[in-house]
Structure formats: structure tokens, C-alpha cells
Amino acid sequence: MSLLALQRDFGAFLRDGDAADARPGMRVYQNNYRAQLVACLEDGFARSRAWIGDDAFEQAVIRHIRRVRPSSWTLDAYAHDFPDTLAWLYPHDPEIVELAWLELALAEAFVGPDVDPLSPTDAANVDWDKAVLHFIPTIDLRGVTSNACDLWVALAAGEALPAAAMLDEPHTAIVWRQDLISRFRLIDAREKQALLLARAGLSFADLCAAIIASCGEADGVALAGAYLGRWLADGLLDHATGETQCA
Amino acid sequence: MHGQSRFGLGLRKPHYAEFLEHRIAVDFVEVISENFMVDGGRPRQILRDVRALYPVALHGVSMSVGSAEGLDRAYLARLRALVHEIEPLFVSDHLCWTRVGGFNSHDLLPLPYTEEALEIVVANVAAAQDALGRTMLIENPSSYVAFDGAAMREWEFLDAVCARTGCGLLLDVNNVFVSAANHGFDARAYLDFLPPERVGQIHLAGHSQGEALLIDTHDRPVPASVWDLYAHVLPRLGPVATMIERDDDIPPLRELLAELATARAISIGSERLAA
Numbered sequence: 001m002s003l004l005a006l007q008r009d010f011g012a013f014l015r016d017g018d019a020a021d022a023r024p025g026m027r028v029y030q031n032n033y034r035a036q037l038v039a040c041l042e043d044g045f046a047r048s049r050a051w052i053g054d055d056a057f058e059q060a061v062i063r064h065i066r067r068v069r070p071s072s073w074t075l076d077a078y079a080h081d082f083p084d085t086l087a088w089l090y091p092h093d094p095e096i097v098e099l100a101w102l103e104l105a106l107a108e109a110f111v112g113p114d115v116d117p118l119s120p121t122d123a124a125n126v127d128w129d130k131a132v133l134h135f136i137p138t139i140d141l142r143g144v145t146s147n148a149c150d151l152w153v154a155l156a157a158g159e160a161l162p163a164a165a166m167l168d169e170p171h172t173a174i175v176w177r178q179d180l181i182s183r184f185r186l187i188d189a190r191e192k193q194a195l196l197l198a199r200a201g202l203s204f205a206d207l208c209a210a211i212i213a214s215c216g217e218a219d220g221v222a223l224a225g226a227y228l229g230r231w232l233a234d235g236l237l238d239h240a241t242g243e244t245q246c247a
Numbered sequence: 248m249h250g251q252s253r254f255g256l257g258l259r260k261p262h263y264a265e266f267l268e269h270r271i272a273v274d275f276v277e278v279i280s281e282n283f284m285v286d287g288g289r290p291r292q293i294l295r296d297v298r299a300l301y302p303v304a305l306h307g308v309s310m311s312v313g314s315a316e317g318l319d320r321a322y323l324a325r326l327r328a329l330v331h332e333i334e335p336l337f338v339s340d341h342l343c344w345t346r347v348g349g350f351n352s353h354d355l356l357p358l359p360y361t362e363e364a365l366e367i368v369v370a371n372v373a374a375a376q377d378a379l380g381r382t383m384l385i386e387n388p389s390s391y392v393a394f395d396g397a398a399m400r401e402w403e404f405l406d407a408v409c410a411r412t413g414c415g416l417l418l419d420v421n422n423v424f425v426s427a428a429n430h431g432f433d434a435r436a437y438l439d440f441l442p443p444e445r446v447g448q449i450h451l452a453g454h455s456q457g458e459a460l461l462i463d464t465h466d467r468p469v470p471a472s473v474w475d476l477y478a479h480v481l482p483r484l485g486p487v488a489t490m491i492e493r494d495d496d497i498p499p500l501r502e503l504l505a506e507l508a509t510a511r512a513i514s515i516g517s518e519r520l521a522a
Contacts, residue, residue: 002315002363003313003315003358003359003361003363003364003367004315004316004347006359006394007314007315007344007347007348007356008347008348010347010356011347011348011350011352014352014354015350023392024391024457024458024459024460025390025391025392025429025460026391026392028391028457028460028462029354029356029391029392032354033352033353033354036353036354037353040353069349069350070350070351070352070353071349071350071351072351073281073309073311073319073321073322073345073346073351074281074284074309075281075353076285078353109288110288110289111285111286111287111288111289111290111291112286112287112288113286113287114286114287114288114291177288180288180289180292
């Protein structure tokens with residue numbers, strides 16, 4: 001048997017082999033393989049596990065290991081599809097998948113690229129009539145319909161858990177890293193739209209015009225200023241250039 | 248390859264703060280390369296801070312030098328970037344495979360010690376060393392199965408890999424003990440065969456008794472059986488970098504430093520005997 005054929009057979013045994021018929025050594029390898037994947041998901045989704053309970057989480061992990069084979073050199077990548085498995089298992093409980101997504105996004109932001117964000121001092125020197133905003137690379141966005149963010153906060157603090165609930169209206173969760181700490185907050189539909197336009201390369205002047213067109217002169221100017229101030233304070237801006245990158 | 252007594256510990260998360268806040272009495276620390284092959288954030292910052300205080304060895308678990316399909320170029324590129332930044336004392340990985348057909352086992356899987364496997368490992372180690380621009384150390388694994396049709400013993404296989412690629416050996420004494428018990432060979436014969444000039448580093452660790460086999464668990468102190476083998480092999484090797492490897496049930500740092508003191512004492516005794 002060639003080495004390639006041996007390795008394919010070995011891999012197939014690890015994933016689907018019947019341990020009862022296997023040599024003791026093969027059972028050790030299969031157990032090690034599964035234990036690594038279980039540990040990866042338990043470490044990555046501690047709050048999701050606390051929310052749905054140990055037994056339900058164990059069942060979800062078993063289903064995930066059957067469904068998804070690890071393919072990357074890094075075990076961290078094995079966590080990427082776990083929220084999809086939870087969505088498949090719990091189609092009527094959006095807080096479960098949204099909580100898992102939040103854990104995953106925070107973990108990914110934690111090891112994302114380093115940047116030196118635009119400081120308020122730097123911002124004072126920007127020509128805002130021409131500026132285009134460039135955002136940091138760790139930003140992730142997802143629409144949320146449940147109170148998953150409140151659940152995350154309560155679980156992190158060890159506080160009494162609120163019941164799962166739907167938000168009055170859908171929001172967007174934004175996750176990013178500021179300095180060395182992963183952060184998140186909910187943003188409303190207007191801020192999301194402004195953020196998407198700015199990230200698409202709209203100049204800040206054109207962004208202001210778009211917000212004014214949507215909200216009126218007085219509110220629009222105030223909102224644009226508030227968004228810029230918040231994005232600066234949160235460390236969401238990498239830098240600002242004076243040239244428009246796309247029309 | 249060897250020539251200097253250095254004594255180090257594996258750097259694990261529960262001890263990060265102590266290593267950064269105090270000058271710990273080690274000559275180097277060893278980290279798991281993959282834990283720091285990320286884009287940025289706190290892990291890379293911690294490694295940079297540790298590197299400013301201690302020499303660092305990079306020890307990998309995912310290179311898969313035994314993979315019949317060759318090396319993962321994206322993995323190598325990330326490791327190369329880390330090597331350039333950290334300038335490590337050693338770069339090492341295991342004689343094993345982890346990857347086939349888009350599947351990654353995340354476990355150190357055994358190789359059949361055949362001529363075909365030797366050609367593949369030699370080609371992969373040579374390619375890795377070319378990509379990294381430096382020689383590597385390859386560690387003998389613990390194993391739980393052996394394959395029919397082997398053309399050589401594990402120590403002969405390792406010797407051939409070293410001779411043909413110029414790589415060194417990371418001799419894990421515990422792994423020799425575990426595999427010797429599981430496969431019924433003489434651990435001392437294994438150690439007596441190894442070319443001393445190839446051994447660049449030694450790992451010392453503990454193991455557990457499984458249902459039918461010894462398991463390389465790294466979750467307990469170095470046992471007397473492994474200390475005995477360490478004392479047996481040192482006179483042949485001479486001064487060599489030695490490290491205590493603990494990956495689970497990690498105790499207070501002082502307990503690992505006490506184990507390292509034992510390694511120093513055995514090494515000093517060995518050098519005095521040689522003198």
C-alpha cells in the first residue's frame with residue numbers, strides 16, 4: 001500500500017471508523033482526534049455552552065464533528081462553522097446562533113491584524129471636505145434579532161441570565177478589536193447604513209450629504225458628527241485620506 | 248549540532264505573567280509555533296515581550312513532514328514570517344503526518360518506516376528548511392501502532408532523515424520510553440544508536456497508563472523511568488539543551504522549575520563523570 005493510500009485510510013478511520021473492531025492503538029488515535037475537536041469547540045464557545053447547557057452542547061459538538069471535517073492547519077479554523085451547525089439544530093432559537101457568532105467574532109478579532117488607529121489628534125489635521133475613511137481590518141458585522149448581546153454580557157459577568165427575547169427591531173452587532181481587547185456594540189439601521197457607505201469608499205462629505213438627505217439638515221449634520229466621533233473613540237478608523245477611492 | 252547546556256521550559260498560558268513580570272531562571276522558553284502564527288493581537292504581543300527577555304524556541308505540531316501530499320505552503324509562509332520576527336533558538340516539529348486530502352487530524356499520526364516514507368519525509372524536511380532558510384530539529388514521536396512492511400526501525404529512519412537533510416534531532420526521552428513500552432523494543436538500544444552529534448535538544452515529560460498502552464499525555468511530572476533514560480543518554484550526548492514539557496494539568500511554575508533543577512543536576516553529574 002502506498003503512503004498516500006495508508007494516510008487516506010487512516011484519516012477515514014479517525015472520522016468514521018468503528019473503534020470496537022480496531023486495534024488498541026487505533027482507538028487511541030481516534031480518541032485523541034475527537035478530543036482535540038471537542039476541546040476546540042468547548043474553549044471557543046464557553047458562553048454558548050453555558051447558555052444551552054452541557055448535554056445540549058455535547059450533542060451539538062457530536063453533530064458538528066460528524067458534519068464538518070477539520071481542514072486547516074490551525075485548530076482555530078474548526079470553530080468557524082459551528083454557528084452554522086447550531087443554526088441547523090436550533091432554527092427557532094436565534095439567540096443561540098447569534099451568541100455563538102458573537103463568541104466567534106470576538107475570538108477572531110482578538111488575533112486579527114495589528115493597526116495604529118487614527119487618533120483624535122490625527123483627526124484634527126484631516127481635511128474633512130476631501131477625506132475618505134479607512135476602517136480597521138478586525139471589524140465584523142452581523143444582523144441580530146435577539147438579545148444575544150445582553151446574554152453575552154450577563155454570562156461574562158456571571159449575572160442572572162435574562163430570558164431569551166427578540167429585539168423590538170433588528171439591529172446590527174459590530175465586533176472589532178481596540179488595542180488588545182475585542183469589543184462589540186449594537187448599532188441601529190442608520191449607523192449601519194452610514195458605516196457601510198463609508199467602508200465602501202464614500203467621501204466623508206458625500207456621507208454627510210447622504211445622511212442629510214435621509215434625516216434632514218439639522219439631524220443629519222449632528223448624526224454625521226456623532227458617528228465620526230464615536231468611530232474615532234472606538235478606534236474603528238485606521239486612517240483618512242484626502243482622495244476619494246471610488247465614486 | 249549540540250554543544251551547550253541550556254535548560255528551558257515550555258511557555259504555557261498560566262505562566263505568561265510570571266515570565267513577563269519576573270526574571271525566571273531559565274536559559275530559554277519553548278512555545279507552540281501555531282499558537283502564535285496569527286495576524287496580531289495579544290498572542291503576538293506576548294511573544295514579542297517574552298522574546299525581549301528570553302531566547303525562544305519554536306516547536307510546531309502541524310508541519311506534517313510525513314504527508315504524502317507534501318507541505319502546506321500557506322502554513323510554511325506563516326511560520327517563516329514568525330521565524331524572521333522571533334529569530335528563535337530552535338525550530339522544530341515532529342516525525343509524523345497530520346494532513347491528507349484536505350483533512351487535518353490535529354494529532355501526530357504515525358508513519359510506516361518504509362523507503363517510500365523516507366523519501367517523502369526527506370523531501371518535505373528539505374523543502375521546509377529551504378523555505379525557512381535554516382535547519383530544523385525533528386522530534387521522535389510517541390506512537391501507538393506500528394505498520395507491517397517496515398524497512399527500518401524508527402531510530403534508523405531518523406538517522407537517515409538527519410543524514411540526508413542536515414536536520415537535527417529533538418530527542419524526546421519520554422516518547423522513546425512510551426514507544427518502547429508500546430512496541431516492545433529496548434529504549435536504551437534506541438538511545439545508544441542515535442548519532443550524538445545530531446541531537447540539538449531534549450524534551451522531558453510525563454505519560455499515563457491507558458487501557459492497553461502508555462499514552463504520551465504530558466500531564467504529570469517526569470517519572471523516574473524517564474529520568475533514568477536521560478541520565479543514561481547524556482554521557483553519549485555531552486552538553487545539550489534540555490526542556491521540561493508540560494501541556495495539561497499545568498502546575499505552579501515552581502514545580503516545573505524544580506523538575507528543571509533535577510535535569511541540571513543530572514547534566515552536571517554527567518559532565519563531571521565525563522571530565
